[in-house]
Amino acid sequence: MFSILRINHVAIVVEDLDAALDFWRDGLGLEVTHVEEVAEQESMVAFLPTAESEIELVKPTSETSGVARYLRKRGPGIHHICLEVDDIEACLAHLAERNVRLINAEPILGTGGKRIAFIHPESTHGVLVELYELSPQEDEIRLTRARELAQRAWDQGQLVADGLRELVKGLREPD
Numbered sequence: 001m002f003s004i005l006r007i008n009h010v011a012i013v014v015e016d017l018d019a020a021l022d023f024w025r026d027g028l029g030l031e032v033t034h035v036e037e038v039a040e041q042e043s044m045v046a047f048l049p050t051a052e053s054e055i056e057l058v059k060p061t062s063e064t065s066g067v068a069r070y071l072r073k074r075g076p077g078i079h080h081i082c083l084e085v086d087d088i089e090a091c092l093a094h095l096a097e098r099n100v101r102l103i104n105a106e107p108i109l110g111t112g113g114k115r116i117a118f119i120h121p122e123s124t125h126g127v128l129v130e131l132y133e134l135s136p137q138e139d140e141i142r143l144t145r146a147r148e149l150a151q152r153a154w155d156q157g158q159l160v161a162d163g164l165r166e167l168v169k170g171l172r173e174p175d
């Protein structure tokens with residue numbers, strides 16, 4: 001048997017990431033932990049965690065992606081709700097048995113090696129539902145990514161500092 005553990009994230013399709021952040025980050029005060037280009041979804045995703053789950057703002061980066069088509073057809077709004085499950089195979093098998101229309105009958109690999117599957121809105125009363133089973137390596141992957149980001153920010157800071165030092169040196173030596 002399986003259990004649904006929590007709402008992992010709610011994904012919202014937007015036309016303009018900065019404009020969306022003006023509300024979701026600056027208006028509500030949610031923190032953006034990272035912004036990532038998700039190549040397989042042809043989109044940029046901004047992650048804004050709340051206590052138990054995340055808001056994900058998704059902006060298509062191509063005209064042809066599923067997300068882009070969704071945006072053209074329906075305009076901005078909720079794209080999917082993601083439920084975290086402890087045993088994705090058991091959950092999919094159970095749903096298939098009940099003739100639920102599955103977009104992915106088998107789990108596919110999402111970013112960071114997590115295992116996900118989508119359920120068709122036809123069977124969920126109008127909402128695209130993503131199932132998600134946390135992989136044991138997930139925390140480690142997130143930590144590595146955070147470290148890389150911190151390192152990059154530090155390197156950029158160093159570049160700015162070096163630039164400033166050069167500038168100051170130049171100012172001190174007018175002749």
Ligand code: CO
Pocket residue numbers: 009011080082130
């Ligand atoms: Co998702």
